[in-house]
Amino acid sequence: MTAAVSRPASRGKVKRMATTPAARRGRSGAEGGAAALPEPDAAREWLATMQLIRRFEERAGELYAKAKIGGFLHLAIGEEATIVGAARALRERDYLISTYRSHGHAIARGTPPEAVMAELFGKEGGCSRGRGGSMHMFDLERRFMGGYGIVGGNLPIAAGFGLSADLLRTDDATLCMFGDGASNQGTFGETMNLAALWRLPVVFMVTNNQFGMGTALERHSAVTDLQRKGEGFGVPGVECDGMDVADTYRVVCDALKRAREERQPVLIEAITYRFRGHSMADPEEYRTREQVAEWRRRDPIALWAARLVEEGVLDEDAVEELDRAAVAKVDEAVAFADSSPFPAPESLYDDIYVLGDQLRGWYSVDERGPEPHRGEHEREMPADAIPGREIYDRHASGPHEGTEERPADEAQAEDEDATAGEGRNHDGERGG
């Protein structure tokens, strides 16, 4: 028996002392009061973008329940201030790189919601042409350098962007966002060390939403002040209130300045909370409703709206008007995603390789039918010769019509404590 070292896993017994907003709030904002308001236009735009992300993700959750969206769907509802505050601190040419929870990051960077929703639908009009899905958003033009499905996998890549900036003598900085769970991966320490050693212009931001999937912070990390985890590698830490868009903006601006001008990488810990489950299939047995409710009282969008009203930037009607506009944009995104075609069957082998004028040895071998052939030749094959054509047609006219109701959606999971996504295998999911 390992009773001496085992931790209680049942509800109510797990220590959660550090995961209340009050416990963490005291340390942020310690530098003196609320962060300054930006110009009114910016203040409104931040609110509008947070509302858009919220409405977008709420709708995505509904559409997932209707089987319009497949795979996993990780919502960042509750983390909008962290996302928008961080994204707005970036210059146009700076790089942003994130995780598998990054619908909002793409939208905040300027990717049209249409392209993000179409990606969720697996459509050709998606920002990754339907190849990536929820976990793998990407928009090179806006330097949103991707959502990554491997926890901790994006940290070395972010340092590589910094290395390019160094070698090409640009002053482009990189902001690398990841979850609290990723701070336990080997790449975390390795990347901190290398970024500090080589003085790369990279800001690391750990989005501490209190849980690595379903494992609470104090049960997965010996050091729970995550900003301190870089110190031994030469990366100083700083904290921001991830529920306050202005505080997040201020702290990320300062860190980017240090990274860019002093070549000093910084680790920011954004204290936040995800209001929804880890993914849509999360019965949330690892936390109490009281805890969720307590954090929801610090809803970052409501807080920001209240402050803008209080300080006379907006009135209540204007807040509601912005929200209605966000809903309308989401409607447009869904309409676009619905009308966008699925990627064509002959495009299956597109973009595995960059093929220019190289010799055409066999790059990919297709063995799906009785006549094995080079995958890269499928573009030139007659449509009826593509293996699996009938299977493609069946699916292209199937679940996206929304006829396949999922047995339990997020709301039901909350109300009935049911396990959502019955019949789907969620093994192997990891989180940060």
Next chain:
Amino acid sequence: MAVMRYREALNQALREELTRDERVFLMGEDIGVFNGAYKVTAGLLDEFGEQRVRDTPISENTIVGMGVGAAMTGTRPVVELMTVNFSLLAMDQIVNHAAHIRYMFGGQVAVPLVVRMPQGAGHQLGPTHSHSFEALYLHVPGLLVAVPSTPADAKGLLKSAIRDDNPVIFIEHEYLYGQRGDVPDADDGDHLVPFGKAAVRREGSDVTLVGISRMALTASRAADVLAEQHDVSAEVIDPRTLRPLDLDTILASVRKTNRCVIVEEGWPHGGVGANLAALIQEQAFDWLDAPVGRVTGADVPMPYSKPLEQIAFPHEPQVVDAALATLRDV
């Protein structure tokens, strides 16, 4: 043309590409001050400086990952890993990231990264430094895989790899580093060996021997024995790259000889030979007069003890026997 060792040919390739394109840079453990564990990068730090020849900490996954990120944003990194076994620490960045990023992001970026590493048995380095993993990397769509066996190919393929816009796993061989051969030098112009073009090392009419990496040399020596002692004319093919694969040259040879033996140092299950035998029987079944033969490394972790190690990877007598077995029933 100059006679030089395989490691010197690689060094020349790196020097020429560093000179030609300032976006090219090198990263790896002990490649600079130490001049490289196998001296492939000797002198390059002095010539090109610390910005472009970077000694790294021992952090394989992160070194490769930084190469991925740098390659995505306008530079052309060449990462050295000290042995193929250490590349397993970087498997996440190689497979989940380098190989898949272009595809999963809908073709928006390329990853022009080269990851170099030596492999192979024969130096009594035991089960963590002696394996042959070309089959692991051949398995992954999105990667290119080069397995040069001569100094000239080492140079020409490495230069092509650095110029290619795809991630390349460039597998060198510990035994081959000290082997000499004719190599085109700067006086002969730019020496590039294209990916996807096999080399016919010896023409023959009775049986086709396909040798991978160092085994191309072993197959050539076996062909000498077959000719001298058994009056058998063997054709020897060195694919040089496994992705892309010059299957057409191999098939043309098999259609001529009607027999084929594949020789590799790696393990048999899921090996290069297993894959190639499947392709050959699919594409040239009617031309085959015997089952496709395979000579592979033993299906064991590599032992340290010299006599055991020596029987754990192929030598020419085994290749000769396998070739004769394809001729036996004729």
